[in-house]
Amino acid sequence: GAVVSQHPSWVICKSGTSVKIECRSLDFQATTMFWYRQFPKQSLMLMATSNEGSKATYEQGVEKDKFLINHASLTLSTLTVTSAHPEDSSFYICSAAAQMNTGELFFGEGSRLTVL
Amino acid sequence: GEDVEQSLFLSVREGDSSVINCTYTDSSSTYLYWYKQEPGAGLQLLTYIFSNMDMKQDQRLTVLLNKKDKHLSLRIADTQTGDSAIYFCAESDYGQNFVFGPGTRLSVLP
Numbered sequence: 001g002a003v004v005s006q007h008p009s010w011v012i013c014k015s016g017t018s019v020k021i022e023c024r025s026l027d028f029q030a031t032t033m034f035w036y037r038q039f040p041k042q043s044l045m046l047m048a049t050s051n052e053g054s055k056a057t058y059e060q061g062v063e064k065d066k067f068l069i070n071h072a073s074l075t076l077s078t079l080t081v082t083s084a085h086p087e088d089s090s091f092y093i094c095s096a097a098a099q100m101n102t103g104e105l106f107f108g109e110g111s112r113l114t115v116l
Numbered sequence: 117g118e119d120v121e122q123s124l125f126l127s128v129r130e131g132d133s134s135v136i137n138c139t140y141t142d143s144s145s146t147y148l149y150w151y152k153q154e155p156g157a158g159l160q161l162l163t164y165i166f167s168n169m170d171m172k173q174d175q176r177l178t179v180l181l182n183k184k185d186k187h188l189s190l191r192i193a194d195t196q197t198g199d200s201a202i203y204f205c206a207e208s209d210y211g212q213n214f215v216f217g218p219g220t221r222l223s224v225l226p
Contacts, residue, residue: 006158034214043204043218044159093158105214107151107159 002028004096006108013084014116021079021111023094029074030096034105035067038091050077084115120217122205127223134192136220138205141186145207148181150190153202153219162190162203192222200224 003026013019023033031052036044048058048069056069066088068080077096081088095107119141128134140148149164165172165179165188172179178191192199205217 004158044216046214095159104161104164105149105208106161110156110158112156 002026002096002104002106004030004094004106004108006092006094006111008111009109010112010114012114012116015085016083018080018082019084019113021081021092021094021113023077023079023096023108025075025096025106028096030077031074033071033077033094033096035069035077035079036093036095038093038110044093047079052077081113084113086115089113089115120205120207120215122203122217122220124218125221125223127225128195129225130195130197132195134190134195134199134222134224136190136192136203136205136222138188138190138217139186140188140205140207140215140217142207142209142215143186144209145186147208148179148188149204149206149208150177150179150188151204151206151216153204155201159204195222195224197224197226 005024007022033050035047037047038044046059047062048056050056050069050071052071052074058064071077091110091112093110095105097105121139146167150162151159152162153159163174165181176193180189202219202221204219208214
């Protein structure tokens with residue numbers, strides 16, 4: 001199946017710093033990528049839909065200025081957590097659709113962010 | 117809004133069959149999915165079924181869909197310890213608007 005890679009897989013940072021997470025589709029082009037957040041023992045929460053070449057669409061309650069999303073190419077989307085605080089600590093997962101009309105959605109390995 | 121429900125926990129003995137159930141509310145769902153998440157990892161697509169199908173089988177996995185009752189199930193035959201994970205049911209409308217269930221934590225006992 002299609003491969004989606006996230007980097008870094010684990011990051012620890014100090015409060016107030018910004019952290020960038022990359023999501024790459026390795027063997028296919030993805031016009032649309034999705035960013036999720038997962039709290040411990042909970043399901044995925046969709047944060048935003050990232051569209052190549054245009055602005056991301058954020059879900060209600062997700063701060064656009066806090067979670068900056070850039071989808072500059074058909075194989076790369078980035079999520080930047082700006083001025084991170086301990087409450088931003090979470091598991092962030094991206095996914096990409098290889099073929100939107102078949103509905104297949106492939107996920108990255110996830111990135112665990114810990115803010116001290 | 118759309119909702120997807122699953123039981124949260126399931127325990128089975130190694131070698132038995134596991135059946136994970138899911139119900140959804142969106143009648144316009146066109147694709148229904150099962151994802152597996154191992155500890156600390158992302159989600160792995162196990163299988164998916166188009167809404168005009170009743171059943172799909174792939175090796176040890178059997179997916180059954182009852183569209184009338186909006187009920188989806190995943191059967192894992194000959195369950196192994198490596199199958200211990202969280203299994204997420206999800207639905208979408210032609211690949212858009214994914215909605216995930218809360219996940220079922222499967223524990224396989226030796």
